[in-house]
Amino acid sequence: MDVEPFALERWFARVEHEADVMLAESGIRSLPASRFDTDxxxxxxxxxxxxxxxxxxxxxxxxxxxxxxxxxxxxxxxxxxxxxxxxxxxxxxxxxxxxxxxxxxxxxxxxxxxxxxxxxxxxxxxxxxxxxxxxxxxxxxxxxxxxxxxxxxxxxxxxxxxxxxxxxxxxxxxxxxxxxxxxxxxxxxxxxxxxxxxxxxxxxxxxxxxxxxxxxxxxxxxxxxxxxxxxxxxxxxxxxxxxxxxxxxxxxDRATILAESRRLARDHRDRTRAFVERHDLAWYDPVGVNGFITVPDGFATGQAFCERVVEEESVVLAPGDAFGQPDYVRLGFGLPTAELEEGLARLDAFLSRHG
Known part of the structure; x- marks a missing residue:
């Protein structure tokens, strides 16, 4: 049995550790251990x-x-x-x-x-x-x-x-x-x-x-x-x-936890939608915490765009190339609100320079 390298995980392994903002996280924000009995x-x-x-x-x-x-x-x-x-x-x-x-x-x-x-x-x-x-x-x-x-x-x-x-x-x-x-x-x-x-x-x-x-x-x-x-x-x-x-x-306690997660996902989707519209990009309005966004003009592929963003703004996105879709990038908006705001602000600055 021969399995191919996991493209997305190899990308993360290369860039995630040194970056300031992980804007490609595909889950909802982490809960603190203090919320639970941990023994x-x-x-x-x-x-x-x-x-x-x-x-x-x-x-x-x-x-x-x-x-x-x-x-x-x-x-x-x-x-x-x-x-x-x-x-x-x-x-x-x-x-x-x-x-x-x-x-x-x-x-x-x-x-x-x-x-x-x-x-x-x-x-x-x-x-x-x-x-x-x-x-x-x-x-x-x-x-x-x-x-x-x-x-x-x-x-x-x-x-x-x-x-x-x-x-x-x-x-x-x-x-x-x-x-x-x-x-x-x-x-x-x-x-x-x-x-x-x-x-x-x-x-x-x-x-x-x-x-x-x-x-x-x-x-x-x-x-x-x-x-x-x-x-x-x-x-x-x-x-x-x-x-x-x-x-x-x-x-x-899933009723409480999932209600909190859904509220956060809904609010963050609205914030991310505003970013997408502000820069005249396109996406399918998603369920979950992943947005699959079209690559901005001036960049040949999602990989090329993500390389420049992490180099100039220290923000990690997921290239659509890792999913067989080089015309897209995946943006994860489930992270804590302050981190999402910081990541979107850095993307705003990047796109303003390269618009």
């Missing part, structure tokens, strides 16, 4: 290694499933890896809706063969017939990210159910990375609640502001969860005891 007791393995059964049962209930149909993981990244390893073998085929977070395409491509189906800009609409046309007899998996990273497009329930039906009718599973779902004002039903071929992954990173816990989960039919747990024995064995301890508290 989990003895720091041993979580037993059973798939996660606390009572906590899994409570999470599973939000999907209309039982605790044996949820596996706790070290973030959504591990959940997606385990799902792909469980559902794609050598010789299998996957259909991936793009642009998307690179691992959702690169992981199945490292194991089997991938056909991509592109969202159509500027509205980033999905042609379900194109998904159906990409299916093959050996297709075992369809991959969706909704709300989408990087575009912020939130496909409606009818579209998602139509994609689910395409997958199910072909005996394939629909894997949906739903890390931004709880940032929507009116979240859609999760894919894992749609039927026996639905698999959902998520974490407490993007909507809760708890990236440092590295805690997430996979929800889906028991045969998928069992296979993912088998693979997990070879990755992290169990979730973090500390992560599970704090995540349990956050989940119990």
């Amino acid at each position: 989990p007791g003895d720091l041993g393995y979580v037993i059973p290694t798939n996660g606390d059964p009572d906590f899994r049962a409570d999470v599973a209930a939000t999907y209309g499933r039982g605790n044996e149909e949820v596996l706790f993981t070290c973030g959504a990244q591990e959940a997606n890896l385990l799902a792909v390893l469980s559902l794609v073998d050598e010789g299998d085929h996957a259909v991936v809706v793009t642009p998307t977070y690179q691992s959702l395409r690169s992981l199945p491509d490292a194991v089997g063969e991938v056909t991509t189906v592109d969202l159509d800009p500027p509205g980033w609409d999905l042609d379900v017939d194109a998904v159906a046309g990409a299916m093959r007899p050996e297709t075992t998996l369809v991959v969706l990210n909704n709300p989408n990273n990087p575009t912020g497009r939130y496909l409606d329930e009818g579209t998602v159910r139509a994609v689910y039906d395409v997958a199910a009718d072909n005996g394939a599973y629909l894997l949906c990375d739903e890390v931004y779902r709880q940032l929507a004002q009116d979240p859609l039903p999760p894919v894992a609640s749609m039927g026996e071929f639905g698999v959902s992954t998520t974490s407490v990173t993007k909507a809760y502001g708890l990236a440092g816990l590295r805690f997430g989960w996979l929800a889906g039919p028991p045969e998928v969860v069992e296979a993912a747990w088998n693979w997990k024995d070879y990755t992290t064995i169990s979730p973090s005891a500390f992560g599970q301890h704090v995540a349990r508290q956050a989940f119990d």
Whole structure:
């Protein structure tokens, strides 16, 4: 198995550490540890290694499933890896809706063969017939990210159910990375609640502001969860005891935490929209905390623009090139308000000099 380098993470590794403002962060602002009881007791393995059964049962209930149909993981990244390893073998085929977070395409491509189906800009609409046309007899998996990273497009329930039906009718599973779902004002039903071929992954990173816990989960039919747990024995064995301890508290207080996150995301989206309009740029008004913005005139690609911005203003943006979309840059507006204001002010200054 040969996986390609993760372009976005390599970019961050090169520029993030020395920069003043990280305006490419893709989650909501981090919550302070002081908000929680941070003493989990003895720091041993979580037993059973798939996660606390009572906590899994409570999470599973939000999907209309039982605790044996949820596996706790070290973030959504591990959940997606385990799902792909469980559902794609050598010789299998996957259909991936793009642009998307690179691992959702690169992981199945490292194991089997991938056909991509592109969202159509500027509205980033999905042609379900194109998904159906990409299916093959050996297709075992369809991959969706909704709300989408990087575009912020939130496909409606009818579209998602139509994609689910395409997958199910072909005996394939629909894997949906739903890390931004709880940032929507009116979240859609999760894919894992749609039927026996639905698999959902998520974490407490993007909507809760708890990236440092590295805690997430996979929800889906028991045969998928069992296979993912088998693979997990070879990755992290169990979730973090500390992560599970704090995540349990956050989940119990999710109504309050998510309301706070949604208010912040809404306010910051308005501030970022004003910036976009001020400079006559374009974007799709996003759900979540990522804006996919057109590259300003005078710059050949998103990569070229981001290189100049970090060099001159010490502000990190995410080049659209890392998502296969060189005419765009991703701007993350979920960071603390003062940092967002500082980053946008520096971009204002940069664009005023180069306008």
